[in-house]
Amino acid sequence: MTPVPSRERYDLAVVGGGVHGATVALFCARAGLRTILFERGSLCREASGVNAGTLTMQMTRVALIPYALQAHAMWASAPEWLGHDVGVVVCDGLSLAFTEGEAELLTYRAGKRREAGAPIDLVGPARALEIEPGLSERVLVAGHCKVDGFANAYLTGLAYRAALIEAGVTLCEQVPVAGAVPDGGGYELDTAAGTVRARRLVLAGGVWLEEMAAWLGLRLPIKVLINQLAVTERIAPVMRTVVGIASGLLSLKQYPHGTVVIGGGWQGRGDRVQGGVELVPDSLIGNMRLACHAIPALRRSRLARAWAGLEAETRDALPAAGPIPGFPDAWICGSVHSGYTSGPFIAKRLADRILERGEPDPLFPIDRLLAPEAGAAPSAPVAEAPLS
Amino acid sequence: MSSTETRADLIVVGAGPAGASAALAAHRAGLAVVLIDEAGRPGGQVWRAPAAGVAIPEALRTQDDRDGAELRAAVAASGLRFVGDARVWSVTGRFRVDAATEAGTEAFVAPRLVAATGAHERVVPFPGWTLPGVIGLAAATVLLKSEAMLPGRRTVVAGCGPLLAAVAAKIVAGGGTVSGLVDLAGPADWLAVAPRLARRPRLLRQGLGWMIRIGLARVPVHFRHAVVAAEGGEAVEQVVIAPVDAEGAPVAGTRHRIAADALAVGHGLLAGAEIPRLLRASLRFEAEAGGWIPVLDTAGRTSIAGLYAAGDGAGIAGAAGALLSGRLAGLAAARDAGALAEGAFAAARDRILAERHAVEAFAGAVRRLMRPRRGLVDAIAPETVVCRCEDVTRAEIDAAVMAGAREVNQLKHFTRCGMGPCQGRFCGDTAAELVARHVGSREAAGVWTARPPLRPVPLDTLLGDFDYADIPVPKPAPL
Ligand SMILES: Cc1cc2nc3c(=O)[nH]c(=O)nc-3n(C[C@H](O)[C@H](O)[C@H](O)COP(=O)(O)OP(=O)(O)OC[C@H]3O[C@@H](n4cnc5c(N)ncnc54)[C@H](O)[C@@H]3O)c2cc1C
Ligand SMILES: Cc1cc2nc3c(=O)[nH]c(=O)nc-3n(C[C@H](O)[C@H](O)[C@H](O)COP(=O)(O)OP(=O)(O)OC[C@H]3O[C@@H](n4cnc5c(N)ncnc54)[C@H](O)[C@@H]3O)c2cc1C
Numbered sequence: 001m002t003p004v005p006s007r008e009r010y011d012l013a014v015v016g017g018g019v020h021g022a023t024v025a026l027f028c029a030r031a032g033l034r035t036i037l038f039e040r041g042s043l044c045r046e047a048s049g050v051n052a053g054t055l056t057m058q059m060t061r062v063a064l065i066p067y068a069l070q071a072h073a074m075w076a077s078a079p080e081w082l083g084h085d086v087g088v089v090v091c092d093g094l095s096l097a098f099t100e101g102e103a104e105l106l107t108y109r110a111g112k113r114r115e116a117g118a119p120i121d122l123v124g125p126a127r128a129l130e131i132e133p134g135l136s137e138r139v140l141v142a143g144h145c146k147v148d149g150f151a152n153a154y155l156t157g158l159a160y161r162a163a164l165i166e167a168g169v170t171l172c173e174q175v176p177v178a179g180a181v182p183d184g185g186g187y188e189l190d191t192a193a194g195t196v197r198a199r200r201l202v203l204a205g206g207v208w209l210e211e212m213a214a215w216l217g218l219r220l221p222i223k224v225l226i227n228q229l230a231v232t233e234r235i236a237p238v239m240r241t242v243v244g245i246a247s248g249l250l251s252l253k254q255y256p257h258g259t260v261v262i263g264g265g266w267q268g269r270g271d272r273v274q275g276g277v278e279l280v281p282d283s284l285i286g287n288m289r290l291a292c293h294a295i296p297a298l299r300r301s302r303l304a305r306a307w308a309g310l311e312a313e314t315r316d317a318l319p320a321a322g323p324i325p326g327f328p329d330a331w332i333c334g335s336v337h338s339g340y341t342s343g344p345f346i347a348k349r350l351a352d353r354i355l356e357r358g359e360p361d362p363l364f365p366i367d368r369l370l371a372p373e374a375g376a377a378p379s380a381p382v383a384e385a386p387l388s
Numbered sequence: 389m390s391s392t393e394t395r396a397d398l399i400v401v402g403a404g405p406a407g408a409s410a411a412l413a414a415h416r417a418g419l420a421v422v423l424i425d426e427a428g429r430p431g432g433q434v435w436r437a438p439a440a441g442v443a444i445p446e447a448l449r450t451q452d453d454r455d456g457a458e459l460r461a462a463v464a465a466s467g468l469r470f471v472g473d474a475r476v477w478s479v480t481g482r483f484r485v486d487a488a489t490e491a492g493t494e495a496f497v498a499p500r501l502v503a504a505t506g507a508h509e510r511v512v513p514f515p516g517w518t519l520p521g522v523i524g525l526a527a528a529t530v531l532l533k534s535e536a537m538l539p540g541r542r543t544v545v546a547g548c549g550p551l552l553a554a555v556a557a558k559i560v561a562g563g564g565t566v567s568g569l570v571d572l573a574g575p576a577d578w579l580a581v582a583p584r585l586a587r588r589p590r591l592l593r594q595g596l597g598w599m600i601r602i603g604l605a606r607v608p609v610h611f612r613h614a615v616v617a618a619e620g621g622e623a624v625e626q627v628v629i630a631p632v633d634a635e636g637a638p639v640a641g642t643r644h645r646i647a648a649d650a651l652a653v654g655h656g657l658l659a660g661a662e663i664p665r666l667l668r669a670s671l672r673f674e675a676e677a678g679g680w681i682p683v684l685d686t687a688g689r690t691s692i693a694g695l696y697a698a699g700d701g702a703g704i705a706g707a708a709g710a711l712l713s714g715r716l717a718g719l720a721a722a723r724d725a726g727a728l729a730e731g732a733f734a735a736a737r738d739r740i741l742a743e744r745h746a747v748e749a750f751a752g753a754v755r756r757l758m759r760p761r762r763g764l765v766d767a768i769a770p771e772t773v774v775c776r777c778e779d780v781t782r783a784e785i786d787a788a789v790m791a792g793a794r795e796v797n798q799l800k801h802f803t804r805c806g807m808g809p810c811q812g813r814f815c816g817d818t819a820a821e822l823v824a825r826h827v828g829s830r831e832a833a834g835v836w837t838a839r840p841p842l843r844p845v846p847l848d849t850l851l852g853d854f855d856y857a858d859i860p861v862p863k864p865a866p867l
Contacts, residue, residue: 042794042795042798042801045801049801059865061866061867062867098856099856105864109867154800154801155801157798157801157802158801158802161791161792162791173794174794233808233809233844234808247861247862247864247865248865249861249864257804265862265865266862267862277668278666279480281478281486281495281840282860284478285493286859286860286861288847288851289854289858289859290861292847292851300846300847300848302809302846302847303477303841303845303846303847304808304809304841304844305807306839306840306841307837307839317866337865337866
């Protein structure tokens, strides 16, 4: 049952129970902060529960590679720090090129990611087939990364729910927050369970960060991607690695229970008010064709289910993670590209900042993203955010 | 790459009594209609056509077969476009319908759509229900009608409603043995609805005919009994039955073991409202009408402009009700398209509503007999599998609720219940009942979010032949 929030001021209020909000709340609560977490629906049932679960460097933005590597290690040891299993499998990953153009793109991108620290090698078709015997023979060249893998994203909520409760977080599911304003001693939140006060505030609303920032009078434009995914029925093993493509528009792996999840960010229809309203059949078919081109044996399976989820993207496609300018003790955490992979580590670093622990990490402050007042000249987008 | 699109004024999905009559009515009013069904020929469940090459002996032909043949002749003579062997897997927009056929996938586009996809069967799990040889009561009718095949040599027929007698009589007529007819209802329950059944003398006579056939074959009838287990090694060998109360809960009394190599069991029908659900039309929960059904106006309009629902998919009402609600939805579509004047439409609508009122008493009686029984669900043992696609037991569902799952979609994430190829069509009603036991009501327990495909479809069929260059790969993600 949903606990009744206390009238006393909490040390920290987190709004949004995706992987970002839940991780911040978890580490802060374990460090002793009296923490309350609000989730409008059920924990991790938006992007953080419906995503493809791929934990890959080869789709991660270069600026995020250092975070993604650390986060990968966290996912791989989830039972140790989270205390619960999210079905993480660590395996090799391949990013494929089928055309000359893709080979060029792949070579360039793999190089950039390697410079950022991702252990990616380029391999020829024969070696690629050794690594992934299910692979099509039409591959020209492949990026190979040994630090890859996947999780069962749908288990995220179950795992975090238990961990948060064990850590003593006041977990308010099905409790939307309608606003938050400074009140002298911190922030006052207008919630479906009444007014709640906290000394510190973290906004972790995924694609709804734009609305949340508006509570404080800030305009933080967030683009909404409507990512489609498809899953086959359980089939005998057809692959053992995570397979992607140079352009980033394919993510493919087979789960131990036999289903194959096909993703890659092909777009459906929807918006942040209605959610992922519907799938576009042509784009679903395009994504599945790409998948079967990569792993031909997949063609023999049946499509069991397909869905769409909402992913947030900032103007420069880099995270919104850091303090909220002009609002002491208030932070934002989200909009991380391939944010399931990197989320736990970025959120943990934010928790460290809140707790004033260790080397402060500037993360990806949102100053660059805040839209100028009407009439003012637009500020230049920041290409690469600072990274400690 | 986009598939070829056929345009029409109206698409009707489902060519049972409801869909076929909707299509015929709209076509007669002047609309260009496409009628789609996954079966090769119109007829639906009740008037299912025999499979190609299967000849039903004259002696076994029933009124249903004759009505079905008549319907097929009417569709063939009308000139409307019937697309058979086409499985609708996606419905989007306002409206695009994608169907998987032997030839690949085909798209149809129209401003109006009638969803007439009928019902599916409810089977409340019991130990052994996943053994080979155990099939649904309704599925048995499909086998008997379309393949002229017996479920087994010695079959136990169990569950509730008129399908019990229909299946038992057909097995007997086909030369099989019914080694027990196990009815959740008792003679008193039948007597209580008899006056309402008598309002359709032809159907009552048909029912009595079945009973006579069953009586002459000396089929042992067990009223107020339920199957509590199917037992066997590789396949079902015996069926255990126990006396139950009015809600289907086992009570003290003798348990019988009946030797059998097949068990046909069904606990009522669930409305197949997948299309309205997928398109996010308003739904309401009504247990006796088959669960979550679309909210409709008197003419079958859903809350979404241009989307109509008719037949069992809009609420269980049987073939006669389906026929009438289908005709009405077809006329409403014609009216809304401007092909029918308001006066003519209103007159036709009032006539149909009056006829529907006349068949409603009978339909209500049948719904009553097929109603879900709480006790059956309560009696599910902890170790019994509820979701057969993903092997989820009742104990796992209860544990997930204890761990904080408040509604069925969260339950799905906690347990994989409903995540398999049937997308919860078989386990959904039971799983939701179990969640409802903890959260208070079926409304609170919610309903699975509908997802494409409406039916599992082979990737091979969906993808067709293609070159790599044909794949419209979007622009690369940022580096
Ligand atoms: C289909 C899909 C596939 C993806 N595949 C991958 C992948 O394979 N690998 C990868 O690394 N990343 C993937 N991603 C990206 C990844 O899922 C996201 O980046 C990440 O989950 C975002 O987490 P979040 O916590 O920021 O947002 P969310 O998980 O969306 O959480 C935000 C939460 O805030 C809540 N909320 C909103 N408003 C309020 C309010 N007013 N009050 C209270 N609560 C509120 C929402 O209900 C929601 O639960 C994918 C995304 C999608 C959609
Ligand atoms: C398996 C079964 C057997 C039954 N047998 C009998 C019986 O013997 N006697 C009796 O009186 N009643 C029977 N019933 C009850 C019967 O369904 C109704 O009384 C009557 O047939 C309802 O008519 P309808 O037009 O609403 O639906 P239906 O007759 O069920 O017609 C629905 C049609 O939609 C089609 N369809 C559904 N989904 C799709 C899709 N995604 N793509 C393409 N086509 C689709 C189906 O193939 C079907 O032909 C049965 C019900 C079921 C579920």
